[in-house]
Amino acid sequence: MDDTLGFEESSKKSSTEWQLGVQSNISLAASSNTQPIHQDLYVIPQNEENSLRPTIDASxxxxxxxxxxxxxxxxxxxxxxxxxxxxxxxxxxxxxxxxxxxxxxxxxxxxxxxxxxxxxxxxxxxxxxxxxxxxxxxxxxxxxxxxxxxxxxxxxxxxxxxxxxxxxxxxxxxTTMEFDGGIFTCYNLSEFAKKVRDTNIxxxxxxxxxxxxxxxxxxxxxxxxxxxxxxxxxxxxxxxxxxxxxxxxxxxxxxxxxxxxxxxxxxxxxxxxxxxxxxxxxxxxxxxxxxxxxxxxxxxxxxxxxxxxxxxxxxxxxxxxxxxxxxxxxxxxxxxxxxxxxxxxxxxxxxxxxxxxxxxxxxxxxxxxxxxxxxxxxxxxxxxxxxxxxxxxxxxxxxxxxxxxxxxxxxxxxxxxxxxxxxxxxxxxxxxxxxxxxxxxxxxxxxxxxxxxxxxxxxxxxxxxxxxxxxxxxxxxxxxxxxxxxxxxxxxxxxxxxxxxxxxxxxxxxxxxxxxxxxxxxxxxxxxxxxxxxxxxxxxxxxxxxxxxxxxxxxxxxxxxxxxxxIKQNKSWTYLFKPAPEWGPKDFNSRQLRKQFDTREYIGSQAPRPLSRFLISKAELKSYKLDIPYEPVIRRTEVQNENEKL
Structure with missing residues (x-):
């Protein structure tokens, strides 16, 4: 089984064709005897949604x-x-x-x-x-x-x-004026300093x-x-x-x-x-x-x-x-x-x-x-x-x-x-x-x-x-x-x-x-x-x-x-304490994925943070291509173990 993602060998692109791709080294350890192999994951860049709202032209x-x-x-x-x-x-x-x-x-x-x-x-x-x-x-x-x-x-x-x-x-x-029935005297700074030194205030x-x-x-x-x-x-x-x-x-x-x-x-x-x-x-x-x-x-x-x-x-x-x-x-x-x-x-x-x-x-x-x-x-x-x-x-x-x-x-x-x-x-x-x-x-x-x-x-x-x-x-x-x-x-x-x-x-x-x-x-x-x-x-x-x-x-x-x-939307009162449908990322598919996401079932990725962030935020699966050849021996062993369980 040379290909596991439905791609034919002739349709694969070389690394030089993905000029804007992000490469990541992935280590697989199927058993104690297998050695880490280096594979490439290439991300196809997508166009960002342009906002009609004014942007800040500042560094x-x-x-x-x-x-x-x-x-x-x-x-x-x-x-x-x-x-x-x-x-x-x-x-x-x-x-x-x-x-x-x-x-x-x-x-x-x-x-x-x-x-x-x-x-x-x-x-x-x-x-x-x-x-x-x-x-x-x-x-x-x-x-x-x-x-x-x-x-x-x-x-x-x-x-x-x-x-x-x-x-x-x-x-x-x-210099001198009346204030609340008394006499108030204004001094320049040097005169005031001298006045303070000569008396208690x-x-x-x-x-x-x-x-x-x-x-x-x-x-x-x-x-x-x-x-x-x-x-x-x-x-x-x-x-x-x-x-x-x-x-x-x-x-x-x-x-x-x-x-x-x-x-x-x-x-x-x-x-x-x-x-x-x-x-x-x-x-x-x-x-x-x-x-x-x-x-x-x-x-x-x-x-x-x-x-x-x-x-x-x-x-x-x-x-x-x-x-x-x-x-x-x-x-x-x-x-x-x-x-x-x-x-x-x-x-x-x-x-x-x-x-x-x-x-x-x-x-x-x-x-x-x-x-x-x-x-x-x-x-x-x-x-x-x-x-x-x-x-x-x-x-x-x-x-x-x-x-x-x-x-x-x-x-x-x-x-x-x-x-x-x-x-x-x-x-x-x-x-x-x-x-x-x-x-x-x-x-x-x-x-x-x-x-x-x-x-x-x-x-x-x-x-x-x-x-x-x-x-x-x-x-x-x-x-x-x-x-x-x-x-x-x-x-x-x-x-x-x-x-x-x-x-x-x-x-x-x-x-x-x-x-x-x-x-x-x-x-x-x-x-x-x-x-x-x-x-x-x-x-x-x-x-x-x-x-x-x-x-x-x-x-x-x-x-x-x-x-x-x-009353107007005919929803349960519990929706008062739940996020609004429009809350979250601008992309609708990303918001739908967020509703299905639960950290209790989340398996972290060892990929670099920019790559992980890109994969999580993009909803369309065709935006990336992962090509990993698995060893046939390992695959047959896994199938045999599954049959024994059955």
Whole structure:
């Protein structure tokens, strides 16, 4: 029996005829006396299905730049400035977050982008009863986009106002003024440092107070107060005008945001910003000293400590709403390997995040050593970049010039990040609800942002971003690993790649839900402690309202899913917890094979991973040809054994 697959000897092709084939050495051991023989397996390449959806014309390096910028914007890395208070605690918190949450979740997002590239909102496809999570993710995305746009507009306005007022952050606009019935005095940085050295100070209300009950502050903080009042609360509403202009520009340039230009601008600008941070870091290391300073206490110190321990930086790596990692990977023209890509992305993000945090911490220490006192401001953190960095640059030669360059680079980076994030947000909605036009999403989002800007303040938006992101990500990990459940997810990975995930990866999947449940509880409990003790926080946000809104949305759309499946489609209620028919690979035959696949009956292949993945993912048997000549003696022995059994 020379041929076992139905091919005639004359129809076999030589290896030179399969120029694009994949060769694999296969060892057969029919008995202890047989020797390994080398055979060739040739794969016939098939044409990939072309997607009608726009692709991302960006290189892998440019994608990494975007991920670094997305996870280190001001709204995330300096939301509460935890890294400026205890760098040791911040470092270990962040490492645990990366290992226990970010790394496994990045792998899952990128895997799903190759397994089901057309389903950006994938949870309701995996578990149909969770249809309400689509709406929750959309609301969360609106809060995130608004925070991005708000901080980006502040960057730009800070530079414009600085140029128009001839760099006012190094001088006091009003030397003396009245404040709450008292006298407030503003000093330049050198004068303030001298004042602090000559007397003991405390922090009362919003300003420092000397032993003689004189309220004092320095120019950088005084100008930031003036800037906030003028931009956000003034009669001209410059910030609103700029935000509206940026939103209109995004809407008009919708079809061009995935072009290569925006990615290249982001990449090279980010490289310039990294170079600037490296030079700053080198300078801070050279001049570093750990001298004694006045430890200034504040009446909000307990509140600040509770908030710092809440570890809000856990949310920095969250890509749930909009599903950034899924969209960017699914639309990418580069090769996607989830294990490699997720490891490189998280390592790149962590290296930049920790480096920037350490540089910020050293900069704060440098500024405090300069004035010999703790620097405190009533704001809880997100605006600290606007007075700490001008204060640092004021001690350098040509400091005003460096301030302009620093904020200009940050403004360009955050603008490009906002443009790409908003485009991903629109694409996710348009792909989920195909009857919605892109311009409808742009107009509706702009209207919601306009209402939020006019009827709420920045603190409400930041708090909403924290809680909606935390709860939506918690819902995501619970559905992925418990409701779907995790065994089915492992079957998907095994079916798609032809081999089981490693034990380490499976253990990381088991840790994620428990770890994130604990972290979410800590975030909410810490915030509630501050809210109950602080009238300002009590009036700005209510965590119970957030959970109530999300529960109502989830319940309403769960009933809609029940009606659609059980009544309209006349199916059993169990289909609410089974994957939707369209969930999985784009090819229908591959989805049918996945339904028949069971890891308990799966026999692993010793073929190379690319070959195994290709064979598993392709449904037509004619796409490959395996030619193995078996020894006739061995075949006769096997037949004889079968006859004896009968």
């Amino acid at each position: 892998w390096i440019e994608n990494l730049s975007f991920y670094r910028c997305y996870t280190s914007t001001v709204s995330k890395i300096e939301l509460l400035c935890m890294q400026q208070n205890s760098v040791n605690r911040f470092f270990w918190f962040y490492i645990f977050n990366v290992l226990c949450k970010s790394l496994p979740m990045a792998y899952v997002h990128i895997f799903l982008s190759t397994y089901a590239p057309d389903h950006h909102f994938f949870l309701p496809k995996m578990v149909p009863i969770c249809y309400g999570l689509n709406v929750i993710f959309v609301i969360t995305g609106i809060f995130e986009i608004f925070i991005l746009l708000n901080n980006t507009s502040l960057y730009i306005l800070f530079i414009v106002a600085g140029l128009m007022n001839k760099m006012p952050w190094n001088r006091c606009l009003n 405390t922090y009362e209300g919003y300003y420092y107070a000397t032993s003689s009950k004189e309220n004092i502050s320095f120019a950088q903080i005084e100008y930031f107060d003036y800037f906030l009042n003028t931009v956000t609360e003034g009669q001209h509403h410059q910030q609103f005008i700029l935000m509206a202009a940026m939103w209109i520009f995004v809407g008009l340039s919708y079809n061009y945001l995935f072009k290569n230009l925006v990615w290249k601008v982001l990449h090279y600008t980010h490289l310039a910003l990294i170079s600037m941070f490296i030079m700053i870091f080198i300078h801070l290391v050279i001049v570093y000293e750990d001298s004694e300073i006045q430890i200034v206490e504040t009446h909000d110190e307990d509140h600040r400590r509770y908030l710092m321990n809440a570890d809000f930086d856990l949310l920095a790596e969250s890509m749930t709403a909009p599903p950034i990692a899924h969209i960017v990977s699914a639309r990418s023209t580069t090769e996607i390997k989830p294990s490699r890509n997720s490891a490189i992305i998280i390592t790149s993000n962590a290296a930049y995040y920790l480096f920037r945090a350490l540089t910020t911490y050293l900069m704060k220490k440098y500024c405090e050593n300069h004035i010999k006192a703790t620097i405190i401001y009533w704001n809880y953190g997100s605006g600290s970049i606007f007075y700490f960095w001008p204060m640092y640059f004021a001690t350098l030669y040509l400091g005003d010039f460096f301030v302009i360059i620093f904020f200009a680079l940050n403004g360009i980076v955050d603008s490009c990040t906002f443009f790409i994030t908003f485009r991903c947000f629109v694409e996710a909605i348009v792909c989920e609800w195909t009857w919605i036009k892109p311009w409808c999403v742009i107009v509706a989002t702009w209207a919601v942002a306009l209402y939020e800007f006019c009827e709420t303040d920045g603190t409400f938006s930041e708090n909403s971003f924290i809680f909606w992101t935390a709860t939506s990500t918690l819902a995501e990990v619970i559905v992925l690993f418990w409701v779907y459940p995790m065994g089915r997810l492992i079957d998907d990975i095994t079916f798609h790649y032809g081999m089981f995930p490693t034990k380490l990866r499976v253990w990381s999947f088991m840790i994620v839900p428990v770890f994130y449940l604990i972290k979410t509880y800590v975030i909410i409990s810490r915030f509630n402690i501050v809210r109950n003790e602080n009238d300002n926080f009590r009036s700005q946000h209510n965590t119970r309202s957030t959970f109530l809104y999300q529960l109502i949305l989830f319940s309403v759309f769960a009933m809609y899913a029940f009606y659609h499946i059980t």
